[in-house]
Amino acid sequence: MAFPNSSTPLLPRGSTFVTPSLLWKSGAILAAAGMIAGAFGSHALKRRPGITPEGLSAWGTATHYAIFNGLALFVLSMHPRFSTHKFAGPAIAGGGFVFSGSIMALVLWKLKFLGPITPLGGIAMIAGYITLAL
Template sequence: MPPIVASGIITGAFGAHAIRKRVAPEKLVAWNSASHYALLNGLGLLAISLHPRFSVHKFAGPAIALGCVLFSGSIPFLVLNPERFKFLGPVTPIGGSLMVAGYVALAL
């Protein structure tokens, strides 16, 4: 899942350099969490894709990838313009739940 890892690197760099002075420190913490989750899930997907069970599992990979996109993708919008994108508020925990469900399904 190199695109997910790349998005984590890009959002991390953007948060460290471009928006650091534009947003409150507590919002920057949320931004960094989104970046870290994208990196970790991208690397996790890459690692588990090497396992033979992963290739036949129809739910785990898509759930983890979609969950990461929803979770890590919604947070930057909420940090940059919370009023305009407040409808994305419920998307973040849904994404997190999908990630967890994907990893749990893979373990079963």
């Protein structure tokens, strides 16, 4: 059995981990989650005890980012060159889930340890988009 070292790739060479189908499905999940969370925020979240106007605003930001990144992944999945990009799509999808999910968890459950996690999701999303421009 060979043990990994610093030169071992994260994914095997020729890996088809990033596929247009994966990006499409990730986009669908992010967009749907954003819409569901937006509806929850508009109707049920306001009535929860301890939810502040700032929390509702943060919730709105999280839902918007989820939907926008979901739509971006739909478009990305149809691009002939970038639909199989090994970094951009996964960074946008993962960053979107981390960014939006951590904000929602902060608002719902006051999990303060997630505060520093949110910017990491944002950085991943930004890096994914910048990679598309290079």
